[in-house]
Amino acid sequence: MFVKSMFVKSMSINMLSKKSAMLLVTSCIFSAVAMADTSHRGDSHGPIGVMGDHTHKAGEWMLSYRYMNMDMDGNLDGTDDVSSAEIVDASGEYGYMIAAEQMTMSMHMLGGMYAPNDDLTLMLMVPFIDTEMDHVTRMGAEFTTASDGIGDVKAGFLYRLDHTEKSNLIANFSMSFPTGSIDEEDVTAMSSGEDVQLPSPMQLGSGTYDIIPGITYTVTEASYSWGAQAKATIRLDENDHDYTLGNRGMVTAWYARPFANHLSWSLRGAFEKWGNIDGYDSELGAMMATMIATADSDLRAGERFDVAVGVNYIIPGSKTNRLAFEIVKPVYQNLDGPQLQTDLAFTLGWQMSQ
Numbered sequence: 093m094f095v096k097s098m099f100v101k102s103m104s105i106n107m108l109s110k111k112s113a114m115l116l117v118t119s120c121i122f123s124a125v126a127m128a129d130t131s132h133r134g135d136s137h138g139p140i141g142v143m144g145d146h147t148h149k150a151g152e153w154m155l156s157y158r159y160m161n162m163d164m165d166g167n168l169d170g171t172d173d174v175s176s177a178e179i180v181d182a183s184g185e186y187g188y189m190i191a192a193e194q195m196t197m198s199m200h201m202l203g204g205m206y207a208p209n210d211d212l213t214l215m216l217m218v219p220f221i222d223t224e225m226d227h228v229t230r231m232g233a234e235f236t237t238a239s240d241g242i243g244d245v246k247a248g249f250l251y252r253l254d255h256t257e258k259s260n261l262i263a264n265f266s267m268s269f270p271t272g273s274i275d276e277e278d279v280t281a282m283s284s285g286e287d288v289q290l291p292s293p294m295q296l297g298s299g300t301y302d303i304i305p306g307i308t309y310t311v312t313e314a315s316y317s318w319g320a321q322a323k324a325t326i327r328l329d330e331n332d333h334d335y336t337l338g339n340r341g342m343v344t345a346w347y348a349r350p351f352a353n354h355l356s357w358s359l360r361g362a363f364e365k366w367g368n369i370d371g372y373d374s375e376l377g378a379m380m381a382t383m384i385a386t387a388d389s390d391l392r393a394g395e396r397f398d399v400a401v402g403v404n405y406i407i408p409g410s411k412t413n414r415l416a417f418e419i420v421k422p423v424y425q426n427l428d429g430p431q432l433q434t435d436l437a438f439t440l441g442w443q444m445s446q
């Protein structure tokens with residue numbers, strides 16, 4: 093009796109483990125298939141706010157469109173909030189005539205990628221920028237300046253330095269061309285109805301040739317993916333207004349996970365640091381820097397840590413169309429100020445590849 097029950101028990105354990113072994117084998121086959129072709133996964137590309145996270149296969153091309161929006165609201169000096177009243181207070185610490193209060197920058201960005209071979213992907217980015225800045229004067233008058241037009245066109249390449257089944261190590265390099273205007277003018281409360289040169293935050297380009305080197309590492313696992321990227325923007329010369337924008341450095345890392353068919357979410361952190369302006373815009377009145385902080389070359393530097401949440405979606409029925417959205421919220425900012433702080437940014441994008 094005892095022996096029989098032992099026998100039955102071991103039989104059932106045996107059958108159970110056979111079943112689970114089969115399940116294991118099946119799931120291994122499925123995950124191997126998933127590993128071989130992850131292009132159906134939303135997270136087969138990085139979050140839409142990251143540029144140059146992936147290379148393409150030989151002969152493949154991709155067209156993309158991004159709408160990016162950034163809202164700035166209120167000023168910081170270091171990490172401390174500074175009110176407009178403090179900025180324009182004649183007997184206060186700053187004593188400016190004008191305070192910048194809000195700024196919105198939106199951008200339409202067209203992108204193209206083409207891979208002549210599996211290791212090299214060429215890329216081109218053409219931005220169209222729209223900016224608006226609200227100000228208040230010491231007398232309490234409010235006015236808005238605006239500028240719009242093409243920004244600095246970037247062309248470059250991604251080169252795959254190393255790769256495994258699951259990972260890619262990519263060298264990024266692009267060049268930024270001074271196609272964006274640095275001659276944007278508008279009427280201000282102090283210009284007696286005349287168009288005058290606007291400070292650099294309202295200009296559409298750097299006016300200089302800049303190089304943007306970087307390095308990107310991505311890993312795709314069966315149920316998630318992650319990546320990291322470091323990039324710098326280095327200005328090579330001085331523009332024809334006798335100034336050079338500060339260099340920039342950025343590091344970002346993300347984690348992404350498919351959560352339904354064709355969908356993935358992502359969580360990303362990004363740290364960015366940028367320098368002051370070298371020189372002073374020769375077209376900007378010499379007095380401007382004493383009237384408004386945005387014109388002061390030494391009040392442009394800063395650093396910021398952002399947290400971003402995103403969603404990627406592959407349009408069903410096609411493996412080549414992707415919609416993506418990412419919202420970015422700064423959690424730490426330290427600015428040479430008074431300088432406008434970033435409140436919220438988002439990117440909405442569409443990518444089509446063939």
Ligand SMILES: [Cu+2]
Binds near residue numbers: 205
């Ligand atoms: Cu691409």
